[in-house]
Structure formats: C-alpha cells, structure tokens
Amino acid sequence: MGLGCGEPADETQEIVGNLVQAGFPSNDIMVVEGKVFVGRDAEVSLDASRELLAAGATTEEQYRTNNVVSPSLTKICVNGSAFTGVFSTALDLAIQNYAEMGLTFTMARTPSTGCGFTINGIIDPNMNGGVAGFPANGNPFGQITIGGQLSQYGVDVIEHVITHELGHTIGFRHSDYYNRAISCGSGGNEGDAGVGAIHIPGTPTTASVGASIMNSCFRAVETGEFTDSDRTALTAMYRPTVSAPALVSALASNRCLDVKDGNAAQGTVTQLWECNGTAAQQWSLTAQGELRSSLAPNLCLDVAGGNPAQGTAVQIYGCNGTAAQRWTVVGGSLRSALAPNLCLDVFNASTALGTKIQVWECNGTNAQNWYTR
Incomplete structure (x- = not known):
C-alpha cells in the first residue's frame, strides 16, 4: 500500500489534526488515497476522530477505543457478496465467532432481516491483510477490506483476519498497540498517549504472540478463534445488562x-x-x-x-x-x-x-x- 500524493483535503487535515491532538504519534498516522489510518489497518473517519478528541485522555493501556457501538443497536449485518470460495467460508466463520458470544448485538450475513446497521465487505486483490476503522455515532465502521493475497493461507487465517477487522469496527484497538514488534517482529508504539486506548478490566495489560485475535500482525498458524482474553474483552464491553439482586x-x-x-x-x-x-x-x-x-x-x-x-x-x-x-x-x-x-x-x-x-x-x-x- 503506497502513501497518497499531494496535499490532503480539508476534512483529511482535520482528522489528522484531531489524532495528533488526541495523542497519536504523527509517524503512525498514514494518509492513503485521501483516507486516514492509524496502526496501519484502522481507518479513522471524521466523526470518529472528533469523538476520540472529545472523550478525554487516559493513561491506561490496551484494547478498546472511546468509541463503542450503542446498546440500542441489536443486529449488525455484514454484506459479503464480494466474498467467494474460501473467503466466503471464512467470513461465515468470523461472523459466527461474534454471533455465538451472546452480546448486546447479534451479527449476521446479508441477506438477513432486522439489520440495524450493515458493514460492507470488500476484497482487495493487491493486499495481504485487512483494513477497517473505528465506530462513530454509536455505529460500527461501515467497511472492512480483506486482502485477496490471503488466499495463500488456509481458511483459519482468513477467518482470523476478518474477525480482527470486524473487531476494529466495533471498537477494539490492537492488543499490542504499544509495541507492534510483539506480533510483527518490528515496529513501535501506535500511540501510548492513551486517548482511544482504554484498558478493559480483567484483560492482560501486556501482549504476547498468539494471545489475542487483535494482535497487530497475524501468523500462518492462526486458528481464527477468540482467545480467553478476547472473550473477556467482548463480554466486558458488550455483555447485556441484567438486573441483579442486592446483598x-x-x-x-x-x-x-x-x-x-x-x-x-x-x-x-x-x-x-x-x-x-x-x-x-x-x-x-x-x-x-x-x-x-x-x-x-x-x-x-x-x-x-x-x-x-x-x-x-x-x-x-x-x-x-x-x-x-x-x-x-x-x-x-x-x-x-x-x-x-x-x-x-x-x-x-x-x-x-x-x-x-x-x-x-x-x-x-x-x-x-x-x-x-
């Protein structure tokens, strides 16, 4: 993926400015064809950048953005019409990962009834990985882009990448955002100033290879399944609220x-x-x-x-x-x-x-x- 040429549009400049003011290192912010990314695969919209800026700073590390999906959104659908063959199978498995968790929202593939929001899935034949973005206005990010070059791996790896990118759309940061070298072998900090990197109680504050589906980089041996800490993070963020007794x-x-x-x-x-x-x-x-x-x-x-x-x-x-x-x-x-x-x-x-x-x-x-x- 090459960097875009020329001066960014005014909207792009505002997004970049908001991210810098929020504490993201400037060397981790990329502008590609008029779109702004942090952490290489997380696109940030104008609304999302404003929400990150307005939410205030925290010094805690790991896992989620300030922007999350509203509890009033009960069904998220994914349009996977562009996915065929092994990519189609992997998409179904990734959606199933979320649907089985019993969260405040269910997830399904289109066509489906009752969709409160639909994420569009795109295949980029020149990419080996994936790209998505953060939630805004209580809705997930509206698109995931999955690399066609993932066909060199098995269905589990493709499932892993799709699940990972869907994780970004509902508000997850990279679990090793503070040191990409943990999963990538090289790379630095995506933004330890903390705005938009809130630790979820009960999950590790440090990352290790294979310990989370939200690690920055994937391996050729991924299972495509959530780890225990992933499940803890998901239930912590999106567990349905139920009335409990007093003691x-x-x-x-x-x-x-x-x-x-x-x-x-x-x-x-x-x-x-x-x-x-x-x-x-x-x-x-x-x-x-x-x-x-x-x-x-x-x-x-x-x-x-x-x-x-x-x-x-x-x-x-x-x-x-x-x-x-x-x-x-x-x-x-x-x-x-x-x-x-x-x-x-x-x-x-x-x-x-x-x-x-x-x-x-x-x-x-x-x-x-x-x-x-």
Missing part, C-alpha cells in the same frame, strides 16, 4: 453491600449503605464464585491486595479469577477462598451508613450474614 445485611433490613459513591473505578471500597436499588448494590454470583458488580462489566468483589489478614478492606476490581475474588455461600455467610475461615464482614457490626466492609474470621454473627433481595 442485604442481617444487621438491618435496609442496609446493603454498596460500592462507595457508585464509583466503578478499580479499587473503590465497599461499604454498608441504605438499600436503594442502584447498580452499586447489585451483585451476581457466577459459577466460578465471583460476585460481579452491576456497576460496570467485568468488575468483581475483591479482597484488597489478596491479603487474608483480618480487617482487610473489600473493594471492586477487574475480574481476574484469583482467590481474592472467589466466594462460597455457607448458610448466610460468604466465605473467601483466601483462607479456610475468612468471611465477608461488617466492621464492628455497625449499621451506620458508610461502615467499612472487610474480611474477618468467620463467627456466625449477623455482621457476617447476608441475604439476597
């Missing part, structure tokens, strides 16, 4: 386990508060023993620092599968997996608003008994 303290019928100030930031402590039915007081117990908060996708009830000492505060943190986030219901108590006799406890058995929630040696008192409502 009511046996100390008083109007006192609930609550995330302080309804703040979804990792490390926010929990407290006892008047029951109010908000997401800050809704918890879902998973089959793995996690208590997931309804405040934000992929946030779990967590013993701070994984410290089993009595009196350690209990907080919310990105779900990570550790013993600090696993709980077992025994009668009315919630026992931590950190130690054999450690329970979720209300400090000093106080019913005062704002009382600290901690772990303490299990003692069977009402300070350690909870029920759902």
Whole structure:
C-alpha cells in the first residue's frame, strides 16, 4: 500500500489534526488515497476522530477505543457478496465467532432481516491483510477490506483476519498497540498517549504472540478463534445488562453491600449503605464464585491486595479469577477462598451508613450474614 500524493483535503487535515491532538504519534498516522489510518489497518473517519478528541485522555493501556457501538443497536449485518470460495467460508466463520458470544448485538450475513446497521465487505486483490476503522455515532465502521493475497493461507487465517477487522469496527484497538514488534517482529508504539486506548478490566495489560485475535500482525498458524482474553474483552464491553439482586445485611433490613459513591473505578471500597436499588448494590454470583458488580462489566468483589489478614478492606476490581475474588455461600455467610475461615464482614457490626466492609474470621454473627433481595 503506497502513501497518497499531494496535499490532503480539508476534512483529511482535520482528522489528522484531531489524532495528533488526541495523542497519536504523527509517524503512525498514514494518509492513503485521501483516507486516514492509524496502526496501519484502522481507518479513522471524521466523526470518529472528533469523538476520540472529545472523550478525554487516559493513561491506561490496551484494547478498546472511546468509541463503542450503542446498546440500542441489536443486529449488525455484514454484506459479503464480494466474498467467494474460501473467503466466503471464512467470513461465515468470523461472523459466527461474534454471533455465538451472546452480546448486546447479534451479527449476521446479508441477506438477513432486522439489520440495524450493515458493514460492507470488500476484497482487495493487491493486499495481504485487512483494513477497517473505528465506530462513530454509536455505529460500527461501515467497511472492512480483506486482502485477496490471503488466499495463500488456509481458511483459519482468513477467518482470523476478518474477525480482527470486524473487531476494529466495533471498537477494539490492537492488543499490542504499544509495541507492534510483539506480533510483527518490528515496529513501535501506535500511540501510548492513551486517548482511544482504554484498558478493559480483567484483560492482560501486556501482549504476547498468539494471545489475542487483535494482535497487530497475524501468523500462518492462526486458528481464527477468540482467545480467553478476547472473550473477556467482548463480554466486558458488550455483555447485556441484567438486573441483579442486592446483598442485604442481617444487621438491618435496609442496609446493603454498596460500592462507595457508585464509583466503578478499580479499587473503590465497599461499604454498608441504605438499600436503594442502584447498580452499586447489585451483585451476581457466577459459577466460578465471583460476585460481579452491576456497576460496570467485568468488575468483581475483591479482597484488597489478596491479603487474608483480618480487617482487610473489600473493594471492586477487574475480574481476574484469583482467590481474592472467589466466594462460597455457607448458610448466610460468604466465605473467601483466601483462607479456610475468612468471611465477608461488617466492621464492628455497625449499621451506620458508610461502615467499612472487610474480611474477618468467620463467627456466625449477623455482621457476617447476608441475604439476597
């Protein structure tokens, strides 16, 4: 792919200016035939560049853009009429990857009924890879371009590339955007200033070869399937919102386990508060023993620092599968997996608003008994 010649149009200049102001390194921004790309394969529209600029900065790394698909969009379709043979098969498999995830949207190939938005698929015979762009205005990017030279690989690799490019259209950055050499063997940082590169709690903050379908470069041995971290990221971003019960303290019928100030930031402590039915007081117990908060996708009830000492505060943190986030219901108590006799406890058995929630040696008192409502 060669760089375009001449001066870019005014719209292109604005997109480039927005990206530079947002923190993307100028040497990672390419203008090709009047279109603007970052990370080599992610096209940025004018609307998307404005959304990135308006969203504000973050210093966290990895995975998603500030622009995401609106929860009101329930069906995304892909027009693959240009895809034939092995490319057609690979497109069906890529769409299936998303359709099987149980997300806020389903994905299907046209012709299909009920399409809320359609992504157009194009084959470029001169390309060995793919190109897509980021969401804007609550919709996915409207086009993926897949290289015809991928025919030298098997269907799994083509499925991988299509799945990867569809990932960009719904808001995923490269998982190794901060160091393309991880998957490409060479290359630098696509933009660690952070705007549009938000880490999703529960996913790795570092990348490794083969660990994500969203790595910058693909291998000849790709399976075309999501990895565990890909699935975690997808469910965190696009898991359907469901109502979950509150955990009511046996100390008083109007006192609930609550995330302080309804703040979804990792490390926010929990407290006892008047029951109010908000997401800050809704918890879902998973089959793995996690208590997931309804405040934000992929946030779990967590013993701070994984410290089993009595009196350690209990907080919310990105779900990570550790013993600090696993709980077992025994009668009315919630026992931590950190130690054999450690329970979720209300400090000093106080019913005062704002009382600290901690772990303490299990003692069977009402300070350690909870029920759902």
